[in-house]
Amino acid sequence: MMAGEYLDLVRSVVEMLSQDETTLDAIIEGARVRDEVPFAVMRAKRTIETLIEDVGNFVSSVETPEARRVLRELVEDLNKALKELEECQKNSEKCYSGNEVDMECVDCHYEVLSEVTDDLIHGAKTELKKISHSLKKKSEGGALIKSKHEEYKNAHAEAKKLMEFIKSLDEYSNELNAISMVFDNVSGSSIAPAEIDDKAIFILKLLLELAESGAYVGEVLSALTGLKSVTADPVDKEVKIDLPSKDRMKDSEEHSLPLQTLFYRYPPFEPISLEDENSVSGSRVWFVKIKNIAYYKHGPKMYVHPQSIKDLGFDPRNLIHDASLSNAYETTGAIYPEHIFKIKPVNVLEAKDGYIILAVSLDSRRQERVYIKYGSEFLKRAVKRNLNRSAIRDLYINELRKKGHRGKTYEPTDLTYAWYCTSGYGLSTDPLDVRCPFKGWCKYGNECGGRKWKRTRRIFPKVFLDVERSYxxxxxxxxxxxxxxxxxxxxxxxxxxxHLSMPESGLPxxxxxxxxxxxxxxxxxxxxxxxxxxxxxLVVRTVLDEKALQSPELGKVLKYELWKGGPEVKLGDVLLTKFFIYDKAEKGFKTYDLLRRRSKSLIESYLRMRENLLVKSMPYNRLYFKRFLRWASEAxxxxxxxxxxxxxxxxxxxxxxxxxxxxxxxxxxxxxxxxxxxxxxxxxxxxxxxxxxxxxxxxxxxxxxxxxxxxxxxxxxxxxxxxxxxxxRVKSVVSSVSGENDLEGLRKAIIELYKEFLEKGLVLDVHSLSTHLLLSSAGQSNLERLIEEKGLSVDTQKAHRYFDDVLLTAIPNYCVDGCTTCVxxxxxxxxxxxxxxxxxxxxMEFAIGVLLGEYPLRGPGGSYLKKLLGIARESVEAMSPYLDDEGIETLVELVEKGIHVKLSTRPEFVREYGEKLREAGIEVTEVRGEHDKWYCLDGWLLIKPTANMNLESESYNSFVIKLGGCK
Known part of the structure; x- marks a missing residue:
């Protein structure tokens, strides 16, 4: 920041501080409302775009003609709404310019969004509900007629599918309503004057907070400069949190942390690894209200609403349990750091029974839940008796012996460690839970009988906050x-x-x-x-193109060995496998459900996805292919x-x-x-x-x-x-397992299975293959099923014990396409x-190589060249010995977009097209005996193709790109 700017900033802050408290509050609130506008504009557009895509994808899975009609009409109407939103911004991009809000644009957005939610989505939902109800009645009426059984079964499935989609429309409607509230709030608020800069507002808020708590000179200087006086780290809005204290005179101490630091050090749902006044670690946890809570256990009963645990201080009005919040979140649809006055983590040992159990829903349709137990009744009683750590440990060992536990003992006062289910459905910090405490509730409890409960403890898994950024x-x-x-x-x-990842299984x-x-x-x-x-x-299309694989320059990068001397795979297959898991497992968060399928079923599902996406390297389902392209570009x-x-x-x-x-x-x-x-x-x-x-x-x-x-x-x-x-190295280190004949047979069976996957284009890394083999369906893991199908003599317990070693000698492809070292x-x-x-x-490597001219793009010449030329923003200089009518039209279109175009070509084409080109404003130069073809975009990007400007031809061509100049 320049010195003059900085002085203006300080002057602005000082002027605001001279205002009365009511005026200051109004300025701060007005600035907050003002700053939300551009993000609301972006979210509105993107939410409707995503809705259009989801409806378009859903249409292809619907059989009922009437439902298809309703959905197609919804897509048409939503596309019109998108155009109306663009029209709203005709005078100001994102309704915001130079700290000033365009109120006409804001009101226009509110009206369009109200129409989308109240008319378009509501109308579509009403019609779809009627169709679903009709299908359901039809299925019930014909259920007893044997000849019609299949037809009515399909009708029932269609009705269920429509009702599920109606739920997703509800979610979109709620999201758009929250966005429209932002625009409504702007209309009903006094906006901060445009001359008041956001930097000044931020500094003002920091100084007002310091004034309330008592400020040192260094803190004031930090607020004014934006840098902490000692560390030179950037100053940010901080959140207060009560953390455990070892001092028996006070059970907690107040700390202030920036929101990001708070989320990393002490995230919600993770026991805080600090000792309290009773020398217990992990007794404090803070919770946030979540949508996918199934229920929680408190005492002998099961309740639906976790916020009603009154003796833990959970306030049903607060979105953060037992925290002091301002009411501002009700109007903004979000919790900002300034809305949180203080977070007071719960002491789980103070619950009636010394613990709480959360049941977090993974899949409501399949009623799959993960149970997480915080605290311990045993530890609550021990603490109440004022026992020291040594006495608690002795008591703990006696309790374990009563339970028949002869394994390793752990520190009973450390609640940051947990017992867990190896399938991922349970986690308990109670030191006495050596056996599964959830088998009576868990969906798989009867089938498992608690056998998958691990007899050793691990540290409680790290909780990470998911973040989305916009600008x-x-x-x-x-x-x-x-x-x-x-x-x-x-x-x-x-x-x-x-989110957290469950120990061993990796279940998210x-x-x-x-x-x-x-x-x-x-x-x-x-x-x-x-x-x-x-x-x-074009980069992604080249990767998928089978013809590109045949070229020597691309074959070496688009095909590669998974390991030295191992099988060769195509990069296209690797990407399709990743997309398959991303798409079918909800962005990778439900890989468990996908990979638990039998091997044959997994392959069939993957091949169906490929058929829906591509036919001979060409798009089949264009909407689905567009989705794949966007995913690959994002990658x-x-x-x-x-x-x-x-x-x-x-x-x-x-x-x-x-x-x-x-x-x-x-x-x-x-x-x-x-x-x-x-x-x-x-x-x-x-x-x-x-x-x-x-x-x-x-x-x-x-x-x-x-x-x-x-x-x-x-x-x-x-x-x-x-x-x-x-x-x-991995293969040589663990190769000793191959000396045992029964394990060698298992190793060969895994290699054969993996080869079958690769032949179908399904390229799994070690982690995904391991997860697939260890997961169970119908009471049997895929590993046990493989042993049975191949008639192997290996004992299943031994197979599980040595599984990691066997797998790494069979498939040492730890890093198929990106690990924590590569990216x-x-x-x-x-x-x-x-x-x-x-x-x-x-x-990424291939895209960078193309950008630097090390690898070419390859594909249909006409369409590829047209796309590349369309990227120019200022000028195009073309050297093309040959032309056709479509090539001429493309150059004319570029001029109409305001791009300066210069063309060099052979005399016969100058005679044929010269007059038309010059009239359009294109500089035309005649060249003789020239066979080179090149195109210079914006004076510094050179494209050297094998294609001329005869764009009607879709013959196969290469395109080499060079950055940095056209000479």
């Missing part, structure tokens, strides 16, 4: 590849849920918050780049975002904790922003300093990005060699447990 204030960019540098960008983080458990948390960075700085989405689409951008954040951190010497990444698959953006509400780190100043230190005067931002791409490509290639060596997946990853299915090391 406003970045100028529209287009073109093929553009560096982005922006100041005063508004970024918002939304935390809609939390998601806590879906009733109301999300939000955190704003009102005015921060970003650097990054844009890659044209059209280019990303490239997400992978690049992680890698770029690491590069920025190293090159500009900024801690990764002071940075956040964003990516936008619709716009093709990859951004790294300061994790600072008012941009106090000055990442752009650091980038300018980097340019000076390198002696780069021209196009430094572009050079910075290009250097990133080159370094990342080198790293990925070097890492490929490391993974091959790793697989070799840096740290605590800031926005995808959470689904990150494996939203990044791709191999696809």
């Amino acid at each position: 406003s204030g970045i100028d529209n960019t287009n073109g093929f590849f553009s560096p982005i540098v922006g100041r005063n960008v508004l970024i918002e983080e939304k935390y809609p849920s939390a 458990v998601v806590f879906k918050f009733k109301v999300p948390f939000r955190r704003s960075l009102p005015k921060t700085n970003v650097i990054g780049f844009r890659i044209a989405p059209e280019f990303l689409e 490239i951008l997400h992978s690049l975002a992680h890698a770029f954040l690491s590069y920025v951190s190293v090159e500009l010497q900024i801690e990764t904790s002071n940075l956040v990444y964003l990516y936008d698959e619709r716009a093709g953006l990859v951004l790294v922003a300061e994790n600072s509400p008012i941009g106090s780190i000055d990442i752009i100043g650091a980038l300018n300093e980097w340019c000076r230190s390198k002696g780069i005067a021209e196009n430094c931002y572009g050079r910075f990005i290009e250097e990133f791409l080159r370094r990342e490509l080198r790293f990925l290639r070097d890492h490929e060699e490391d993974t091959v060596q790793y697989a070799d 840096v997946i740290d605590r800031g990853c926005t995808a959470g447990l689904g990150q494996t299915y939203t990044v791709s090391r191999k696809l």
Whole structure:
């Protein structure tokens, strides 16, 4: 920030502090309302776009003509609503410009969204309910007629399917209603004046808080500069939380932490690993109201509403149990840090029985739940008797002996450790739960009988918050590849849920918050780049193209060995497998349900997905293929975002904790922003300093990005060699198991099964294959089923005991397409447990290679060239010996878009088309004896294809791209 800007900022804050309290409150609330507008505009558009896609996909699965008609009409009406929303912004993008809200645009958005929810969605739901009811009556009426049994069975299934979809329409309607409330609040509020900057508002709030609590000079300076006086970390809004104290005179101490730090150190649903006044660790937990709670146990009974545990202090009015909240969240549909006055974690030992049990719903249709027990009745009694740690331990050992436990004993006063179900359906911190406490409630309890309860404890799994980031204030960019540098960008983080991964099984458990948390960075700085989405689409199409695999230059990168001397796989198959798990397992969060299927069923489901997606490398179901393209583009951008954040951190010497990444698959953006509400780190100043230190005067931002791409490509290639060596070492270390004949037979059976998967194009990594083999269906694991089907003599207990060693000698492909080393997946990853299915090391490597001219794109010449030329934003210079009518029309269309076009071609084509081209405003130059073909976009992107401008031809061609200039 320049000195003049800083002084203006301080002056603005001082002027506001001279106002009375009522005026200050109005200014702060007005600024908050104002800042929500651009995000509400974006969320409205994207929610309707996603709804259109979901309805379009659902139509293809519906058999009833009347229902199909209703759904198609809904899609048409929603597309019209999207156009109306765009029309709303004709005078101001996102209804917001220069700190000023366009009220006409806001009112227009409110009216359109009201029409979508009250008329379009409500009308469609009403009609679909009638159709579903009619189908249900039909199925009931004919159930006893044998000849009609199949027909009525299908009618019942169709009715059920429609009712399930109506529920999803309800969710969309609720989401759009929450967004429209933002616009309604803007209309009913006094907006902060445009001349009051968001940075000033942020500093004002910090100073007002300091005034209430008593401030030191250093704290005031930190608030004014945006940097902490000692550590130089960015200042952020902090949340108060009561944490356990060892002092017996007071059971807790108040701490203040930024929201991100709070979520990482002390997330909800995870026992806090600090000792309390009774020397017990993990007795404190804080809870957030969630949508997918099934029930909880308190005493001998089961209750439906966890917020009614009154003796734990759970307040049914609060979204955070036992926390002090302002009422602001009711109007904003979100909990911001400033709404939380204090979080007071629950002491679970103070519950009536010393514990609570949450039952978290995984799948309401299948009634699958995970049971989590916090606390211990035994420990509550021991603490009540004021026993010391040694006495509690002696008592604990006696209790274990009474239960017949002869295994290892653990520290009974540490509730941060848990017993668990190896299938993932139960978790208990009670030190006495050596046997499953949930078998009477668990869906699989009768079948399992508690046999899958682990006889050893592990640390309670880490809970991670899921985060979604959005932005406003970045100028529209287009073109093929553009560096982005922006100041005063508004970024918002939304935390809609939390998740943990169950020990051993890896079963993901998601806590879906009733109301999300939000955190704003009102005015921060970003650097990054844009890659044209059209280019990303061509990259993905090339990967899937069977003809591209035949070319020597692409065969080496689009096909590769899984390990040294191992089977060769296609990158296209790897991507399709990832998408299969992502799509069928709800973004990877229900991999358990998918992978528990029998091997044959898993293959059949995968092949159906492929048939629905592709026929001979060409799209079959276009809507579904579009969904795949968007997923693959997102995988490239997400992978690049992680890698770029690491590069920025190293090159500009900024801690990764002071940075956040964003990516936008619709716009093709990859951004790294300061994790600072008012941009106090000055990442752009650091980038300018980097340019000076390198002696780069021209196009430094572009050079910075290009250097990133080159370094990342080198790293990925070097890492490929490391993974091959790793697989070799793993195989040699555990190869001793092959000496036992019964295990060798099992090893060969696993190899045969894996080969069968690969032949069908299903490429699982070690973790996915392991999960598939160990999971059970119909009371038998797939591993046990494999042993039975192959007639192997190996004992099943021995097979399970040595399973990891056997698997790693059979399939040492730890890193098929991205692991924590290849793409840096740290605590800031926005995808959470689904990150494996939203990044791709191999696809990123190929995309970077194409950008740097190391690999070509390959595909139908006419359509590919047309897409590439359409990416230009300023100029196109074309050298094409041959032309046709469609090529001419394409050049004319470019001129009509305001792009300067220059064409060099043979004399005969100048004679035939010259007059028409010049009239359109195209510079035409005659060349003789020229056979080269090239196209220069915006003066610095060179495309060298094998295709001429005869675009009617769809003959197969290559396209080599070179960044940095056309000479």
